[in-house]
Amino acid sequence: MDSENLNKGYQPGEVENRWYAYWEEQGLFTASEDKDEKPFSIVIPPPNVTGVLHMGHALNITLQDILCRYRRLCGDNVLWVPGTDHAGIATQNVVERHLAAEGIDRHEMGRERFVESVWQWREKYGGAIIRQLKSLGASCDWSRERFTMDEGLSQAVRKVFVELFEQGLIYRGNYIINWCPRCSTALAEIEVEHEEHEGRLYHIMYPYKYGQGGPVVATTRPETMLGDTALAVHPDDKRYKDISEDRVILPLTGREIPVIRDEYVDMEFGTGALKITPAHDPNDFAVGEKHNLARLKVIADDGIMTADAGDFAGMDRFECRQAVVEELKKQGLLIKIEDYTHSVGHCYRCATVVEPNLSKQWFVKTGPLAQKAIDAVRQSKTRVIPEKWESDYFNWMENIRDWCISRQIWWGHQIPAWTCESCGELIVSMQEPSSCPSCGAEGLVRDPDVLDTWFSSALWPFSTMGWPEKTKLLETFYPTSVLVTGFDILFFWVARMMMMGIHFMKEVPFRDVYVHALVRDEDGKKMSKSSGNVIDPMDVIENYGTDSLRFTLAAFAAQGRDIKLSEKRIEGYRHFINKLWNAARFAFMHITEPYPVFESQSLSLPDRWILSRLRRASDDVKDALDNYHFNDGANIMYRFVWNEFCDWYLEAAKPALYGRYDEEKSIAAKAALWRVLHDTLILLHPFIPFVTEEIWHKLAGTDGSIMTAAIPGSDSRYQELSVDKEAEDDMDLLMGIITAVRNIRGEMNISPSVNLSVMIQSGQQKVRETVAGHNDMISTLARLSDIKIGDAGEKPAGTATAIVGDASVSVHLEGVIDFSKEIMRLDKEIAKLDKEMQGLSKKLENQGFLSKAPESVIEKVKNQYNENAEKIEKLKSNREKIKSIESVQS
């Protein structure tokens, strides 16, 4: 037992560093591969290597750590796999910007040197995110840390690619894809963010080849008209029924284009005529394919107009838009311009307006994979929590489109595909082939593209455990127990892991998916650097300590609701950490040895009560954590520690602890105090690991760590606590009496320094005995000089009275009493009870209620009614008595 005093206020900084190092040194985060133990596993959502921790990470990590630490305390064999993601486009952008600041362009460097410099960047900054995870207290098994581009994972990526290709689930083709001109790469559908944009709708006339006038089309992107290869109208559209010509002249180019008829056209919109640009619009692409139209690419991949744009070639796409509009105006073909709000796609990495563009890319055929992923959730092989996300998951999976997986960047997994320069043969293979298997030539050119980042993260749950090898780790820990993630990557990541996991492991990647909220600022806005409303977790940790941050996040992590975070709240929970700290300081003043034993017969009522309450708190917290109700768990402990343990138990136990009673009582109180503090620390440890370890270590002696302790109820060294209903009822009575006296004191404005004398009366012997037996406790907590006990009789004169259950408490106020004040207080009390009575009696007069409500409910209402009636009667008679005294006196 370390009896040296704790600091007066809790100082988190030093404590946190010390314990984290200790845990790592002792190997307490390391999972065992022994599969006989009950496994619990989580793979971390790998943060971007070059990233900086934000509040979303802090929440995500905190929740995972709570689960891992909780499961360890339950005795499970816990594996939490940490790691980072290479985050292709995002990282390449960061490094490019960095190089640009030094005046270096990546194209000048060449691919090899650029990739090398990204690796260097990773070496330099990749550790930052890991250090930040550690400062959050993350109990990851760092011996198994992985990176999405390390050797093993690269192997897994190639194997998956090759197998999917061989199974016909990966193909290459010319399709319209979303192109980001800034990142100069293709993007998948999901990587495009649509945003409402105030633009213009340009109405342009396409003159008939023969005759006057012509149909008018509307477009928001006039520059694309240069690539039009048809004009479409609805087959039933009467306005165009009589067109004798089947060709119109495309303005500015003089090209003749056909008029086609297709039901895709909406007759209601504008003039019912639609321009068709197969190379620059996904819908037009589909229409073009159906009608076998030419695909004319007028905007190049860099956003510059191509030679096919004629006079406009070489212009930037937006510049070209202006020029086209000007020219059309000149020619009188621009009929009108309307303001028009429509949604515009932006790159999710750099916010540049994306350009739908014709391009040859690699795709994953998602249909068959998605179906199995849907079935798995339908059959509850994987649960989604909260359940409401299931419908989003189904909706997305059911409407999934093929996944464009090639990216025209340099940082990432290069696609393992080669083309033979002599015969054009396409070779997909794990290893680089030395010669063409078809013609034997040696000139093979590797596809320069890399894979979408999410392709490698889709394999994360099994690639990190050694797949494609059949490892013991996979055998023991796959499927993982739960995936904890934010909904923003439900589709990007979770959906793809489901597809890949099921396909390659023949088993879902996780049993549960817990989807947590987004952390917003105090006004409910998304935190972002541009809005300047970001709260940096590292600042918070610096100022308030990790435990405060973690407890705050947990306490606000109600399912299905976003967290609005403000510093004020973090400060509030720091008070809680400090409260716990001080309670421990108090305990250490009295506890002299670890693991004291108590004889249950020598326990006092407060001892029995707090042990019973502890049992309930323990059950409730375990239940909450088993069901991902993090906020409930945190709040249960908050209330137990503050409102029950500190406010009542410690105060009630003081006389015994200070040795005011006999030795036996003192020992019992110390033992109970030790036990409650001990178990409380364990129950709190998943939420606030540092402060609990610091206190626990002192409490339990110097050996071991709280991390290896056992959750209450699972350690045979201690007798299991049970709920003690009698103790709870008796304590309720005593606390009620004490509160009643304090209330009267407050309302009467009587200084706490004045000791009062009270009379407690009850018709029930049990009540009188309980009061008599705890005379001292009541006196201490209510600051009384004297307690008299009597049966239900006349209320003593000159007193203020309150009714507590079956007892009435009369506080002697001779000399101090202010009669008018007391009458006011009684009136208030009576009015309150009266109001309650009205509701109750209304119910009891209702025949429907009496005949249809369950017996127990009726009984409850009746009891309450009778109790209230009695109380009111007593209070009224008190009031009359005071009134008569008052009138005698005056």
Next chain:
RNA sequence: GGGCGGGUAGCUCAGGUGGGAGAGCGACGGCCUUACAAGCCGUAGGUCACAGGUUCGAGCCCUGUUCCGCCCACCA
């Protein structure tokens, strides 16, 4: 255009399967009571967004309205 979530005390939010609403912060009053002033004791504050409906009984279930937020969608 579809879908989802939310509107509860001044503020931020809890309120599994319907039985007269809770907490924290803030406010107000009183306390340096030997763990804690980052504290202790007490008090006040709510037509549970609005309107209907189901029910003996609705914050909770149903319908409609309204205001916020989010997700999804190829209408030029």
